[in-house]
Amino acid sequence: MDVDQPPVVRVSRDPERDLASDRWPATVPAVAQLLHEGLDLPPGITFLVGENGSGKSTLVEAVAMAYGLSPEGGSQGTHRTHPTESPLSTHLHLQRGIGAPRWGFFLRAETMHGWYISTQSVDGPDYHPMSHGESFLDVLRTRADTPGFSCLDEPEVALSFSSTLGLMSRLHELAAEGGQVLCATHSQVLASLPGATILELGEWGHCRAEWEGLELVQHWKAYLDSPGRYLRHVL
Numbered sequence: 001m002d003v004d005q006p007p008v009v010r011v012s013r014d015p016e017r018d019l020a021s022d023r024w025p026a027t028v029p030a031v032a033q034l035l036h037e038g039l040d041l042p043p044g045i046t047f048l049v050g051e052n053g054s055g056k057s058t059l060v061e062a063v064a065m066a067y068g069l070s071p072e073g074g075s076q077g078t079h080r081t082h083p084t085e086s087p088l089s090t091h092l093h094l095q096r097g098i099g100a101p102r103w104g105f106f107l108r109a110e111t112m113h114g115w116y117i118s119t120q121s122v123d124g125p126d127y128h129p130m131s132h133g134e135s136f137l138d139v140l141r142t143r144a145d146t147p148g149f150s151c152l153d154e155p156e157v158a159l160s161f162s163s164t165l166g167l168m169s170r171l172h173e174l175a176a177e178g179g180q181v182l183c184a185t186h187s188q189v190l191a192s193l194p195g196a197t198i199l200e201l202g203e204w205g206h207c208r209a210e211w212e213g214l215e216l217v218q219h220w221k222a223y224l225d226s227p228g229r230y231l232r233h234v235l
Contacts (some may be wrong), residue, residue: 003096003204004043004176004231005043005097005099005100006041006043006044006100006163007067007096007097007100007101007102007104007148007149007173007180008041008063008067008095008096008097008149008180008182009040009041009097010038010039010041010094011034011038011039011041011063011092011093011095011104011145012034012038012039012093013034013035013036013038013091013092013093014036014091014092014093015093017090018091019087019088019091022109024097024159025055025058025088026192028053028054028055028058028207029055029201029202029203029204030050030056030059030202030205030206031054031055031058031059031088032202032205033121033205033206034059034206035091036124036210039206041180041182042108042197043172043178043180044175044181044195044196044197044200045171045174045175045180045181045183045195045196045197046180046182046194046196046197046199047183047184047185047190047191047193047196047197047198047199048060048182048183048185048199048201048202049185049186049191049198049200049201049214050201050202051138051201053217054201054202054203056154056184056188056201057154057168058086058088058151058186059088059155059182059201060151060183061086061088061140061151061153061182061190062086062089062092063110063151063182064104064106065089065093066089066090066092066093067094067104067149068104068215069105070106071106071135072108073074073106073107073108074105074106075196080177081116087218089218091206097099100180101146101147101148101149101178102148103146104148104149104150104151105148105149105150105151105152105199106151106152106153107136107139107150107151107152107155108152108153108154113215115177118135125205126175133200134160135158136159136163136167137163137167137170140155140167140170141170144151146179147174147177147178147179148179148180149179149181149182150174150179150180151181151182151222152181152182152183152185153184153188154184154185155167155183155185156185156186156187156188156190161189164187164190165189167190167192168190171183171196172194172195172202173195186216188211188214188217188220191211191214194219198211198214198225200214202215
């Protein structure tokens with residue numbers, strides 16, 4: 001028996017469910033490709049990068065929910081305020097790793113305030129006195145402390161440059177401990193984590209990519225070299 005498999009080996013369409021190809025989110029190329037071809041998830045860290053609307057958050061949310069995690073963040077549970085998620089999770093099948101841990105955690109920037117309130121109501125820590133970035137890092141240090149399956153949706157939103165480096169350190173530790181992470185990000189810094197798998201999403205669907213060739217990396221390098229080249233088109 002292979003006990004070294006990650007918590008999620010493969011994501012594919014549930015053959016017993018039918019999601020109309022002409023309705024959102026199946027109209028998003030990356031989602032359509034997943035439903036048609038499936039997606040193998042390697043051990044360690046996998047980053048999803050791409051423009052707004054490319055399907056990064058939709059995929060992370062759906063995989064997290066199919067794993068059994070709360071749609072508004074946290075671990076297995078029923079914390080929920082106003083449902084806004086897509087129906088994609090109910091059309092997915094996850095192939096679980098043999099002998100892999102079942103624990104998981106979902107961190108998403110847009111709903112963390114409500115999750116903070118729910119954890120405080122059950123004698124959890126009070127995150128509200130902390131800054132947004134401090135609370136995010138503390139959650140990852142204290143909640144994502146088990147080598148299971150962590151889903152992160154744009155965790156860099158609240159973080160400074162140095163805090164982003166701190167997040168990279170924590171992700172590196174999780175991977176070294178045997179954890180698996182699926183993370184949607186716009187951060188060229190976060191995506192540079194050594195050893196991580198990068199999937200770039202766009203009109204073509206999704207494909208493996210190297211950090212140096214990512215559009216977000218190339219654009220940021222060009223912008224920092226000469227901001228005026230970009231600003232003259234928008235100002």
